[in-house]
Amino acid sequence: MKILILDDEFPVIRKIRNIIKECFSAQDELKIIHFIDIKEMLKHAIWFRDIDIACLDINLQCDGCNGIDAAKRLKIFNGHTLIIFITVHTDYYKELVNAEPFRFILKEELHKELPIALQDARRRLERCPNDFAYKFKRKEYKESMDDIMYFWSGDHRYVYMRLYDGTTKKFIAQMDELEEELRKLRYIFIRASKSYIVNPIYIEWENEEFLIISGLEIKKTLYYHTIK
Template identity: 30%
Template sequence: MLKIAICEDVDIQYKILEKYLKVWALKNNITIHLVHYKSSEEFLFNLDENMDIDILILDIQMKEMNGIELAKKLREKDEEIAIIFVTGVSEYISKGYSVGAINYILKPLKEEELFDSLERAYKKIKQLKEKKESLKVITDKQVVKIRYSDIKYFVVYSHYVHIELLNKKITYKKRISDLEEELPKTHFLRCHRSYIVNLHFIKSIEKESLTLDDSTIIPISRGKREKVLELFMNYFDI
């Protein structure tokens, strides 16, 4: 699902955007959730709630704080949200791109222009999501991007990390402490000084070990069992 915020102080313009967005979503089989703000100040007041927004469609000409000023403040907190500017004048174009906007659309809005901007924004969002859900590994021979969902576990021997994947193994030089920092703690846990496991593949947990779906047995360090159990239970509550 895409969460899209529209910051527009003219109701008729909001209604036009809402209509076009619903048509685009239906055409592309995408579920969207729309939220509407009538001023930059209202958006900023709700900023904590807005940190999960994927796309912001932002009018530039608004009372008091304009859209450019809002975008600059937003970029201090979030560099990834896709911003699409809409306005009735062209004088702000250069300033609009200075905050990394996807596009700058002049009113009156044209459906095809908005659709093109939404496609570009959606592509950017998918690329960012894919990047967040994968691990970049540099071996002696190549650079490999591995999806987290393909990783069963990591084990370290003599300063080398061995990655056990669904269909192969990869070995590269890495400190396990550095690797641990790179991985999302919501999906991976370090259960032993030499092992990091993908929570998704854990079948059961015993006193001193855990068992994966493929029957692989991995040791649990003394004192880590309670933490392992806690993370394992929380994982299935996500």
């Protein structure tokens, strides 16, 4: 279990760390990392793919940035991360919607509410499979969802899957059927077009018309939507 803490007050960070340690055991292989500002956090973006839970202070003393911005960045790298917002204010609900929070906790209720949120997050993560299973020539295979960069349909029979290590796999399926399967797994992917489904953590650049993933330029169509 890998948990990230973002708060600009060290006493609060220590308090959150202590609560987290009380909620998990050695069997959870707990790893906690913390930052005091977003700029410092973004220097270590390579870690974001593995973050299970993020405890984020909304009211950071950082020019033009807050915990909601941090959550959106985390979601780009790993749509699976569960976000727990911690704050002293209650006037952020409209902005929070786009950051897809798992919980919203007031700092004055930290000791009471955070343990509950962490246990609920653990149960949610345990229910979410991290492998994509498929068959080819009567054999069963599995790939980590985090290692899948994108799917594409090369013809009417096969769907191809590009992995992070540069390899390509294929299996018999229709793209609409694949989309429904991914939705059941509750892992965020993007249907960029009729022929492409991509993992958003690997998008290198995009605008309203195109996105680039692993050097491949994909044109967005009317099919474009988030699968979750």
